[in-house]
Amino acid sequence: MDVANFIKYILQGTVYTLGVTAVALPSGLILGTLFALLAVYGGKTLKQVMSLYSTVMRGIPPIVLLLILYFVMSGEINLSPFWAGSISLGIISSAYQMEIVRGAILSVSAGQMMAARAIGLTRMQAIINIILPQTLRNAIAPWSNEAAIIIKDSSLVYALGVPEILRRAQLIGASSGSYLPAYLTAALIYFALVFASSRLLGLLEKKLEIPANP
Amino acid sequence: MPQPILTIKKLTKIYGNNVIFRDIDLTVAEGDTIVIIGPSGTGKSTLLRCINLLTHPDGGEIWLDADEITAKGANEDLVRQHIGMVFQNFLLFNHLTALDNVKLGLTKVKHMNDKAAEAKAFEELKRVGLSDRAHHYPGQLSGGQQQRVAIARALAMDPRIMLFDEPTSALDPELIGEVLEVMRDLSKSGMTMLVVTHEMGFAREVADRIVFMEKGNIVEEGSPDDLFYRPKFERTREFLWKITELYGKKENADGPSAAEDTESNQPAAEENA
Amino acid sequence: MKKGLILLALVILITGSLLGCQPEAPLEQTSNPPSSPSKLDSINTAGKIMVGTSADYPPYESVDESGKYIGFDIELMAAIAEGMGVKLEWVDMPFDSLIAAVQENKIDLSISCFNYSEERDQQVDFSEAYYTSKDAFLVAKGFSGTIAKPEDVVTLKVGVQSGTVQDDWLTSNLIDTGLLKEENLSRYERVDQAALDLQAGRVDVLMLDEVPAKNLVSQYEGFNIVLSAELSTGPLNIVLPDGDVALKAEIDKQIKALQDSGKIEELAQKYFSE
Numbered sequence: 196m197d198v199a200n201f202i203k204y205i206l207q208g209t210v211y212t213l214g215v216t217a218v219a220l221p222s223g224l225i226l227g228t229l230f231a232l233l234a235v236y237g238g239k240t241l242k243q244v245m246s247l248y249s250t251v252m253r254g255i256p257p258i259v260l261l262l263i264l265y266f267v268m269s270g271e272i273n274l275s276p277f278w279a280g281s282i283s284l285g286i287i288s289s290a291y292q293m294e295i296v297r298g299a300i301l302s303v304s305a306g307q308m309m310a311a312r313a314i315g316l317t318r319m320q321a322i323i324n325i326i327l328p329q330t331l332r333n334a335i336a337p338w339s340n341e342a343a344i345i346i347k348d349s350s351l352v353y354a355l356g357v358p359e360i361l362r363r364a365q366l367i368g369a370s371s372g373s374y375l376p377a378y379l380t381a382a383l384i385y386f387a388l389v390f391a392s393s394r395l396l397g398l399l400e401k402k403l404e405i406p407a408n409p
Numbered sequence: 410m411p412q413p414i415l416t417i418k419k420l421t422k423i424y425g426n427n428v429i430f431r432d433i434d435l436t437v438a439e440g441d442t443i444v445i446i447g448p449s450g451t452g453k454s455t456l457l458r459c460i461n462l463l464t465h466p467d468g469g470e471i472w473l474d475a476d477e478i479t480a481k482g483a484n485e486d487l488v489r490q491h492i493g494m495v496f497q498n499f500l501l502f503n504h505l506t507a508l509d510n511v512k513l514g515l516t517k518v519k520h521m522n523d524k525a526a527e528a529k530a531f532e533e534l535k536r537v538g539l540s541d542r543a544h545h546y547p548g549q550l551s552g553g554q555q556q557r558v559a560i561a562r563a564l565a566m567d568p569r570i571m572l573f574d575e576p577t578s579a580l581d582p583e584l585i586g587e588v589l590e591v592m593r594d595l596s597k598s599g600m601t602m603l604v605v606t607h608e609m610g611f612a613r614e615v616a617d618r619i620v621f622m623e624k625g626n627i628v629e630e631g632s633p634d635d636l637f638y639r640p641k642f643e644r645t646r647e648f649l650w651k652i653t654e655l656y657g658k659k660e661n662a663d664g665p666s667a668a669e670d671t672e673s674n675q676p677a678a679e680e681n682a
Numbered sequence: 683m684k685k686g687l688i689l690l691a692l693v694i695l696i697t698g699s700l701l702g703c704q705p706e707a708p709l710e711q712t713s714n715p716p717s718s719p720s721k722l723d724s725i726n727t728a729g730k731i732m733v734g735t736s737a738d739y740p741p742y743e744s745v746d747e748s749g750k751y752i753g754f755d756i757e758l759m760a761a762i763a764e765g766m767g768v769k770l771e772w773v774d775m776p777f778d779s780l781i782a783a784v785q786e787n788k789i790d791l792s793i794s795c796f797n798y799s800e801e802r803d804q805q806v807d808f809s810e811a812y813y814t815s816k817d818a819f820l821v822a823k824g825f826s827g828t829i830a831k832p833e834d835v836v837t838l839k840v841g842v843q844s845g846t847v848q849d850d851w852l853t854s855n856l857i858d859t860g861l862l863k864e865e866n867l868s869r870y871e872r873v874d875q876a877a878l879d880l881q882a883g884r885v886d887v888l889m890l891d892e893v894p895a896k897n898l899v900s901q902y903e904g905f906n907i908v909l910s911a912e913l914s915t916g917p918l919n920i921v922l923p924d925g926d927v928a929l930k931a932e933i934d935k936q937i938k939a940l941q942d943s944g945k946i947e948e949l950a951q952k953y954f955s956e
Contacts, residue, residue, distance in 0.1 A: 354775070406545075
């Protein structure tokens with residue numbers, strides 16, 4: 196088998212891998228931020244519900260959750276494996292992202308809220324204008340970690356039949372008999388993706404940094 | 410006799426089994442500068458926080474002009490627009506420049522348009538002597554500068570009364586002067602002020618009245634001369650002169666203060682009101 | 683309190699899903715298979731049939747370097763689709779997911795070197811056999827034992843692909859009877875993993891379908907088929923949605939036509955000769 200075609204076949208899976216990540220990561224962020232706000236500012240019942248959600252979703256291996264969500268979700272609506280897988284990963288990630296954002300909110304000092312209320316801002320205004328902007332800055336570093344995890348976990352959708360990097364490596368490995376080179380190629384591609392994303396997010400963090408005297 | 414700006418009647422605050430203060434009465438007339446002094450833990454900060462409803466009293470009433478702000482159904486956010494507060498730890502919004510810190514209340518609360526808000530914000534910064542630092546972030550400012558921005562932020566809302574909760578206690582000695590100067594000018598310009606502080610020199614020179622609180626009670630109140638030279642209680646005399654020794658005219662005190670202030674360690678429980 | 687809540691939630695989830703699960707294909711609105719519309723109608727209306735396979739099993743199904751699906755099952759199914767007058771769309775996924783995909787209506791049917799088994803028959807239906815294969819016992823270079831009959835493997839470390847009929851056969855005939863110890867049987871998600879372990883000596887013998895076994899012999903030096911027999915395998919069948927008689931009739935008809943025309947024999951020659 197031609198080496199160039201071999202690598203190319205696996206490389207084509209990158210589109211799917213990035214696609215899954217592009218759906219899962221932002222949906223996880225939006226849900227996670229919403230849940231975090233409920234967990235920090237919600238009433239007692241809401242706080243308990245959020246805590247339960249977080250504990251359960253983070254206590255089960257992602258692949259198990261993925262299969263459950265896929266078969267539950269696709270029982271109702273007819274979604275392709277790509278969308279079902281990506282959204283499911285997003286839901287799973289939301290539990291982890293909720294914890295990240297929650298931690299970031301709590302690390303913004305209580306005094307900020309107090310000062311905001313003191314000039315007449317409502318609680319909602321304070322959350323949007325004062326707490327969240329600082330929260331999101333605090334959240335970038337751990338979030339970069341979660342982004343890397345999602346890129347890697349995107350490989351789990353191979354079980355649903357999405358032709359992403361890992362599945363392609365399996366297929367071409369089987370047909371060529373060269374399993375090790377196939378998996379090594381896959382590993383290299385994942386590594387490159389994770390490396391690039393960490394770098395990019397590092398740049399973003401620097402750009403958003405609030406100036407201070409050393 | 411014109412309506413006082415602030416009237417406090419029989420105010421009570423209890424945390425669990427501790428009575429922080431009980432049945433406090435206090436009146437602040439327009440233009441008055443009232444300084445509250447007393448040992449740490451006597452409830453001075455809590456009292457201030459009750460006034461702008463960051464903390465809720467357990468009994469008594471507070472009146473701002475002719476409105477009872479402790480009444481059921483009072484709009485707290487609205488009330489706080491008329492009461493300015495300056496905190497010991499400045500509490501500037503870290504992610505905003507000095508200008509934006511001052512502007513925020515104007516655009517979000519008073520719904521001024523951006524241009525007008527910016528102009529006014531600049532004015533206030535000028536008033537506290539920091540117009541050249543408008544585009545600096547809190548992390549780029551000294552403690553004294555931060556506190557002055559905080560004062561500008563509170564003033565921008567055109568409050569009826571300004572509350573100062575130990576405004577200089579967290580500052581390096583050399584920086585205290587610039588903040589006290591701003592406060593002095595403010596008082597002279599006729600702003601109604603209620604100040605909790607250990608700065609005796611300021612109290613003596615600027616206050617219209619001094620209130621001495623201890624163990625949750627107002628022991629004595631009167632003009633600076635009254636309290637310093639004709640105190641009714643021995644305890645008053647004792648405290649005032651002890652503090653003056655430490656803080657008084659020696660505004661650049663030599664060593665760290667012995668009168669440790671643990672007042673700022675009020676329970677944080679009700680801060681996210 | 684929190685732990686109790688979690689346990690409660692899990693119990694509710696599990697109970698709910700067990701109650702909600704039906705062994706019959708939940709495709710139709712009613713759950714009376716004979717009277718519900720057949721998949722065949724929707725396939726004909728759409729002019730397209732969606733077929734699931736696990737394309738990591740040469741020479742039955744695999745991909746060439748341009749990513750095109752190739753193999754015995756692939757070409758056979760293409761011929762069937764042509765006979766039905768519909769377009770063919772392949773859906774690849776790991777072998778273990780295929781049955782569930784047919785049940786859950788993700789695919790219309792599946793061809794992937796499936797052997798009939800009673801267990802699977804409870805969840806899905808099978809077409810008539812389209813080919814008959816054998817089981818093979820595969821060893822690596824340097825193997826010094828004797829395997830004259832299948833039971834001879836009980837003294838060895840055995841490897842098998844999980845979920846296959848070989849797995850079923852080994853389990854019911856050797857493990858459940860106590861002849862082969864559980865810890866001496868290694869189950870693998872894929873054949874390539876099993877082959878690597880065989881080469882490394884972590885297992886002594888693999889039991890798998892004869893055709894991929896021959897494929898491995900050509901890939902790995904020293905691999906050798908020491909015994910082949912019709913134990914678990916035999917006929918290969920296409921997996922169909924449970925209770926869909928019309929579709930089964932159509933598929934069976936197509937298979938028969940291809941057998942009669944000699945097409946299947948032609949494909950077997952192409953893919954299975956040494």
